[in-house]
Amino acid sequence: RPVHDAVANDNLETMWLLLSYGADPTLATYSGQTAVKLATSEVMKRFLCDYLLDLQGRSDGDPRTAWDFYSSSVLEGKDSIGYDLLLNPPGSSDQEEEEQEADNFMFEFSDKPLLPSYNLQVSVSRGPCNWFLFSDVLKRLKLSSRIFQARFPHFEIATLPKAEFQRQVSLSQVLA
Known part of the structure; x- marks a missing residue:
């Protein structure tokens, strides 16, 4: 529901935040409305379509094969965004677990050599x-x-x- 509210209210910043924390933009409402169908502004429609194309993989002939980032969020002022998306990205609290698992490693046994x-x-x-x-x-x-x-x-x-x-x-x- 938060994804649909952000799209319906044309709040691109909230949509960025929800997607950065793993929200699923493909979920539909009970009436069958997806986020793309609910989008009214051209900016929101283009953002959602490009996001979904990035998830599904673009075709080789697509002229927009990658997103262009013209600046760093470090250089942008606080006025341009309402919150710092890079302050606490998803998974950053798992550092303690990673330190504990640093000594662990994975290996495979096989009666035949593994394929290269x-x-x-x-x-x-x-x-x-x-x-x-x-x-x-x-x-x-x-x-x-x-x-x-x-x-x-x-x-x-x-x-x-x-x-x-x-x-x-x-x-x-x-x-x-």
Whole structure:
């Protein structure tokens, strides 16, 4: 309900705050109204649409692939925003837990060597993330490409030219 109130009252600052603390802008009211449908101002509509596009991932051809930040909140005066969004970001109170977990580490046991993963950027609209070679996965599972795609349609399969793959792997910190 707070998200819908902020949108209905065209209060962009409150919307920023709610989203920074994890509010879900996709929830609908009992009558089926989403935040985007409730938005009346062009600024609020554009903000919500861009926010949702960022969550879902933009297409490669989208000219607005990233948000532009023209200044830092440190340099802005108190008059421009009603509160300091960066003063207490979500998760900052977990520092004590992180210090306690600093001595812990995670490892995996396997009767076979783990498949190598590569930290690659396969798309302009997304940053680098870990990927497996499709041939390695198929060999490990002893499946054909067609059977794999039929059994696991939810897995994303991306294509990268061999030269680009080798360039990104050579720049990896692990191999440097």
